[in-house]
Amino acid sequence: xxxxxxxxxxxxxxxxxxxxxxxxxxxxxxxxxxxxxxxxxxxxxxxxxxxxxxxxxxxxxxxxxxxxxxxxxxxxxxxxxxxxxxxxxxxxxxxxxxxxxxxxxxxxxxxxxxxxxxxxxxxxxxxxxxxxxxxxxxxxxxxxxxxxxxxxxxxxxxxxxxxxxxxxxxxxxxxxxxxxxxxxxxxxxxxxxxxxxxxxxxxxxxxxxxxxxxxxxxxxxxxxxxxxxxxxxxxxxxxxxxxxxxxxxxxxxxxxxxxxxxxxxxxxxxxxxxxxxxxxxxxxxxxxxxxxxxxxxxxxxxxxxxxxxxxxxxxxxxxxxxxxxxxxxxxxxxxxxxxxxxxxxxxxxxxxxxxxxxxxxxxxxxxxxxxxxxxxxxxxxxxxxxxxxxxxxxxxxxxxxxxxxxxxxxxxxxxxxxxxxxxxxxxxxx
Ligand code: BJ8
Numbered sequence: 001x002x003x004x005x006x007x008x009x010x011x012x013x014x015x016x017x018x019x020x021x022x023x024x025x026x027x028x029x030x031x032x033x034x035x036x037x038x039x040x041x042x043x044x045x046x047x048x049x050x051x052x053x054x055x056x057x058x059x060x061x062x063x064x065x066x067x068x069x070x071x072x073x074x075x076x077x078x079x080x081x082x083x084x085x086x087x088x089x090x091x092x093x094x095x096x097x098x099x100x101x102x103x104x105x106x107x108x109x110x111x112x113x114x115x116x117x118x119x120x121x122x123x124x125x126x127x128x129x130x131x132x133x134x135x136x137x138x139x140x141x142x143x144x145x146x147x148x149x150x151x152x153x154x155x156x157x158x159x160x161x162x163x164x165x166x167x168x169x170x171x172x173x174x175x176x177x178x179x180x181x182x183x184x185x186x187x188x189x190x191x192x193x194x195x196x197x198x199x200x201x202x203x204x205x206x207x208x209x210x211x212x213x214x215x216x217x218x219x220x221x222x223x224x225x226x227x228x229x230x231x232x233x234x235x236x237x238x239x240x241x242x243x244x245x246x247x248x249x250x251x252x253x254x255x256x257x258x259x260x261x262x263x264x265x266x267x268x269x270x271x272x273x274x275x276x277x278x279x280x281x282x283x284x285x286x287x288x289x290x291x292x293x294x295x296x297x298x299x300x301x302x303x304x305x306x307x308x309x310x311x312x313x314x315x316x317x318x319x320x321x322x323x324x325x326x327x328x329x330x331x332x333x334x335x336x337x338x339x340x341x342x343x344x345x346x347x348x349x350x351x352x353x354x355x356x357x358x359x360x361x362x363x364x365x366x367x368x369x370x371x372x373x374x375x376x377x378x379x380x381x382x383x384x385x386x387x388x389x390x391x392x393x394x395x396x397x398x399x400x401x402x403x404x405x406x407x408x409x410x411x412x413x414x415x416x417x418x419x420x421x422x423x424x425x426x427x428x429x430x
Contacts, residue, residue, distance in 0.1 A: 004054070004055045004058065004059065007058065007059060007062060007130075008054070008058075008130060011058075011062075011130050011133040011134060012127060012133050013127050013128060013130060013133060014126060014127040014128060017126050017127065017128050018054075018127070018128045018130075021098075021100065021128045022054065024098075025053075025288060028288055028290075029050060029288070031294070032232060032288075032290040032293075032294045033047070033050075033232055033233070033236060033290065034047070036230055036232065036233070036270070036297075037270070037271070038268075038269075038270050038271065039230070039233060039270070040228070040229060040233075040256060040259050040260060040263065040270075041259060042252070042255055042256030042259045042260075043233055043236075043256070045252045045255075045256075046233070046236055046237055046240055046252070049240050049244055050236065050240065050287075053243075053287070054130050057243060057244065058130045058131070058134060060090075060245070061090055061092070061131075061134045062134065064090050065134070065136070068088075069088050069089060069090060069192075070087065070088070070089045070090075070136040070137065070188075070191055070192045071089065071090045071092060071134045071135050071136055072084045072089045072090070072091055072092070072135060072136065072137050072138070072139060072188070072191075073092050073093075073094040073131060073132055073135040073137070073138045073139070074091060074092070074093055074094065074138075074139050075093070075094055075095055075120065075138075075139075075140060075141070075147065076095075076140075076141045076143055076147070076309075077309045077313060077314050077337075077340055077342075078141050078143065078163070078165050078337050078340060078342070079091075079139045079141060079163065079184075080181060080184070080333050080334075080337055081204075081208050081246070082201065082204040082205050082207075082208050082319065082333055083181070083184055083185055083188055083196065083201075083204070083333070084188060085203075085204035085207060085208065085246070086196045086200040086201045086203075086204040087188045087189060087191075087192040087194045087196055087200075088192060088194055088200075089136075089188065089192060090245075092131050092134070092135070092242070092243045093242025093243055093286075094120065094129070094131055094132055094135075094138070095116060095120065095242075095284060095286035096116065096119035096120045096122070096123045096129070096286055097116075097119065097239075097285060097286030097287050097288055097289030097403070098119060098288055098289065098403060099115065099119060099122070099402075099403040099404060100119055100122040100123050100126055100128060101121075101122035101123070101125050101126035101128075102118055102119075102122055104121075104122060104125040104126065105118045105119075105121040105122040105125060106118070108121060108125075108153050109121060109150065109153070112374050113146050113374055114144075114146055114283075114372045114373065114374045114375040114402075115372055115373065115402040115403040116283070116284070116286065116372060116375075117146045117147060117150050119286075119403060120150070120154075121150065121153070121154065124154065124157060124158070131243065132158070135158070136191055136192075137159055137160075137161060137187070137188070137191050138151075138154065138158055138159065138160045138161070139160070139161050139162075139163065139184065140154070140160045140161070140162040140163070141162060141163045141164075141165045142162060142163070142164050142165050143165055143342060143344045143377075144344055144375070144376065144377050145376070146374075146375075146376075148162070161184065161187045163180045163181075163183070163184055164176065164180050165177065165180070165344070166338075167344060167345055167346055168345065168346060169338060169345065173338070174334070174335070174338060177334050177337070177338050178330070178331055178334040178335075180334075181330055181333060181334040181337075182330060185330065196326070197326070198325065198326045198329070201326060201329050201330075202321075202329065205319045205321060205329060205332075205333070206321065207246050207247060207250075208246060208319070209318045209319055209321065210246075210247075210250045211241065211246045211249060211250045211253075211315070212315035212316075212317075212318055213250075213318070214249075214250045214253035214254045214257070215237075215238065215241060215253060215314070215315040216315055216316070217253070217254065217257045218234065218237065218253055218256065218257055218260075219234075219305065219312055219315075221257060221260045221261070221264070222234060222304055222305055222362065223304075223361065223362055223363070224260075224264050224269070225274055225277070225363065226269035226270075226271065226273065226274060227269055227270050227271065227275075227302050227304070228260045228263045228264050228268070228269055228270060229256075229260055229270065230270055230297055230302065230303070231278070231280070231293050231296070231297060231302060231303020231304065231305075231306070232290055232293045232294060232297055232303070234303075234306070234311075235285060235290065235293055235303070235306060235310060235311070236287075236290075237253060237256075238306070238310045238311055238314060238315075239285070239286065239287045239310055240287075241253075241314070241315075242310075242314075271302075275300055275301055275302045276300070276301040276302070276365040276366065276419050276422045276423060277301070277302055277304040277362060277363055277364050277365050278296055278301050278302065278303050278304060278364065278365065278366055278367070278368050279303075279304065279305050279306075279307060279355070279358055279359060279362065279364040279366075279367045279368070280292065280293065280296070280303050280305070280306045280307065280308065280311070280367075280368050280370055281306075281307040281308065281355055281367055281368070281369050281370065281385065282307075282308055282369050282370035282371050282372075282378050282382070283308065283370055283371055283372045283375055283378050284308050284309040284310045285306075285308065285310045285370070286310065289403065291401070291403075291405070291408070291411075292368070292370050292399060292401070292411065292415075295408065295411055295412050295415050296368065296415055296419075299412060299415050299416045299419055300416075300419055301365075301366075301415075301419045301422075304362045304363070304364060305358050305362045305364070307351075307354065307355055307358055308370070309342070312358070313340060313341065313342070316354075317336050317339045317340070318336065319332050319333050319336040320332040320335070320336065341354060342377070343377035343378045343380075343381040344377045348381065351381070351385075352384060352385060352388045355367070355385060355388065355389070356388060356389075356392060359389070359392065359394055364394065365395070365422045366394065366395035366396070366397065366418055366419075366422050367385070367389055367394055367395070367396050367397070368397045368399060368415070368418070369382050369385060369386070369396065369397065369398045369399065370399055370401070371398065371399065371400045371401075372400075372401070372402060373400050373401065373402045379400065382398055386398065395418060395421060395422055395425075397414060397415070397418045399411060399414065399415075
């Protein structure tokens with residue numbers, strides 16, 4: 001990485017603490033990502049983007065602001081990226097995936113709160129995240145109680161616009177959510193000084209849909225057996241999709257898919273023989289949280305699909321492109337986002353059905369449920385997911401963890417036991 005210290009200093013980062021963070025990332029990346037064998041060449045772009053995660057991409061955002069654009073930070077897949085793009089903004093996902101300044105965060109937040117929220121505040125307090133420091137506005141949402149109350153605290157440090165997300169999907173909820181989308185439009189127009197017009201919104205819808213289509217194409221290629229891409233590489237791409245330029249990302253994902261199709265047709269896989277195919281389901285895994293997929297894939301199985309916000313939940317639905325005017329487009333955007341099946345909704349039948357569908361479509365041997373400790377929506381909904389999978393006789397493993405590495409040994413033992421069980425259940429395959 002070039003020397004970006006002057007830029008980081010200008011953004012107000014704590015340079016010593018930030019240098020410390022940057023020292024930890026390369027060895028972790030080496031162990032979890034680069035150590036994999038026979039990776040597609042197209043992954044080089046994503047390796048490069050990751051190597052410049054606090055460098056070149058931040059420089060692009062700084063330049064974007066210098067030329068009059070705004071940067072908007074989000075924490076959740078319910079926040080419509082299209083609206084940010086339509087006011088000439090750059091959208092960056094801010095979910096934090098590493099244990100940073102936990103003690104400092106616990107001065108404001110209870111200890112028994114999920115690692116994702118504590119980490120997010122930790123990054124802010126420790127002044128080590130150039131993304132959050134580049135933002136003109138943060139957009140929160142009333143998903144789980146922890147996040148909702150956290151945004152009130154964060155708002156004391158930096159402006160947060162919180163969208164009210166309903167928890168059901170009835171007509172009254174749809175009306176509320178459509179209004180909330182318009183309330184966000186007003187705030188974005190105020191911050192950016194630009195009005196959203198029909199042409200800009202239509203273009204933004206198309207750009208983000210294209211990104212989703214590319215990610216869906218990649219998801220489709222994960223059905224290949226033997227596999228042409230690992231679950232860890234697919235996760236990395238999904239994580240990068242939250243902060244990279246959407247047009248460039250789409251182009252690179254499509255180029256990678258071209259290569260993967262060639263590999264598939266040429267009989268080239270990442271590892272030859274069949275290995276147990278795992279569906280990972282549950283809480284999101286923000287960069288650099290690769291702990292559980294690394295355990296699974298170094299234990300001889302493959303993460304064939306991720307039913308999470310850093311997986312297919314992020315790009316599964318497209319915005320309907322047929323709307324004739326601005327109001328119609330805003331409704332189409334609102335309706336698309338309301339289809340997301342996060343565990344904060346009740347009832348949440350769609351998620352159970354989708355998990356069953358993925359099990360079938362991706363020829364899944366077992367489901368590993370990844371729950372962050374103290375995450376009420378996902379820890380509680382796990383029971384119904386397990387019940388559903390029991391009906392279909394799909395092996396299920398529930399893992400509750402946080403961002404520390406202390407439980408690596410115990411998690412590995414449990415994952416290996418599951419893989420052994422799956423292998424003995426399907427002796428004909430091995
Ligand atoms: S749409 S999954 S990104 S809310 S892990 S903070 S739920 S206590 S992250 Fe999420 Fe949006 Fe839903 Fe997706 Fe709360 Fe649970 Fe923590 Fe969570």
